[in-house]
Amino acid sequence: MSTLTLAARDSNxxxxxxxxxxxxxxxxxxxxIITPVILLILFVYVFGGALGNGLGGGSGGGRGAYVNYVVPGILLMAAATAATGTAVMVATDMTEGIIARFRTMRISRASVLTGHVVGSVIQQLLGMAVLVGIALAIGFRPNATALEWLAAVALLTLFVVAITWLSVALGLNSSSPEAASNAPMPLILLPFLGSGFVPTDSMPTALRWFAEYQPFTPIMETVRGLLLGTPIGNSATIATAWCAGIAVVSYLWAKNTFGKA
Structure with a gap:
């Protein structure tokens, strides 16, 4: 068998x-899965009435408006939360000796990281599907066409791939699984410090500047625009560039670290 065939078999x-x-x-x-669901229910039913009334823009206010607004932010938070699990699993493999054993076997080195990435991506996309189902049950009402749904799923998948490679790199560079569990924590906070839960124009100037230029905000605005018909502007281009950039840099970082380990 060719090298490519062997690598594909080992990756599988x-x-x-x-x-x-x-x-x-x-x-x-x-x-x-449960953590983002709890946050969704908490924000919609505890804070949704007040926050929804403050959205403006002809949204009608209330919980119905807020559940539509908050779902994209919760989706990205779900992916960031899952990054913690990926980092822990990678760090566990690196510290418990299984990687050393793999190196004694005739398998593709790249297949080890591929397994982590693809497995995590599948887990995260299934978790997002569950989250969307629950959001629909409590009042989420997107008006997207089939093509817009496809575009939103494609962008979320690209984001998941990027965040997964970043979590793999963080896990490889952690000294222990415990340290790896803390490394992706800033990612979970970024939807809060962006347009995930409130519009950025309601924030103080310095925080608003950070919120508008951090990577999660254009992704959330693009998903929100595709699913709910809100203006997107150049957010789609910026979001795609952020996802691609994070994915490439994280892949190279992970590959370099794994090669030296």
Missing amino acids: TMIRRQLKRLVRYPSMTIQL
Whole structure:
């Protein structure tokens, strides 16, 4: 078999390893799904009435307006939360000796990282699907066409790939699984410090500047525009550039670190 065929076979084996790990140890997967769901319900039913009334722009106000507004931010937060689990699994593999054993075997080195990335992407997309289903049940009412849904899913998938490679790099550079669990924490805060929960024009000047120029905001604005018909402007281009840039830099960082380990 060719080198490419062997690499594909080994990658498939590593992907199945990751998926079996998720099935055998479901507690982390459940936690990563439940946490964004709890936040969604909390913000919609506890804060949604007041925050929804403050949205303006002809949205009608109230919880109905706010659940439509907040879902894109919760989706990105779900991916950022899942990055913690990916970083922990990578750090666990690096510190428990399994990587050393893999190196004694005739397998593609790249397949180890591929397994982590693809397994995590599948986990995150399934978690997002569950989150959207619950959002629909509590009042989320997108008006997107099939093409707009496809574009939103494509952008979210690109974001998930980027954030997963970043979490893999963070896990590889962590000294222990405990340290890896803290490394992606700033990512979870970025939707709060962007347009995820309130419009940026309601923020103080310095915070508004940060919120408008950090990577999560154009992604949330693009998803919100595609699903709900709000103006997108140049957010789609900026969002795609951020996702592609994070993915490429994180991949190179992870590849370089793994090669030296």
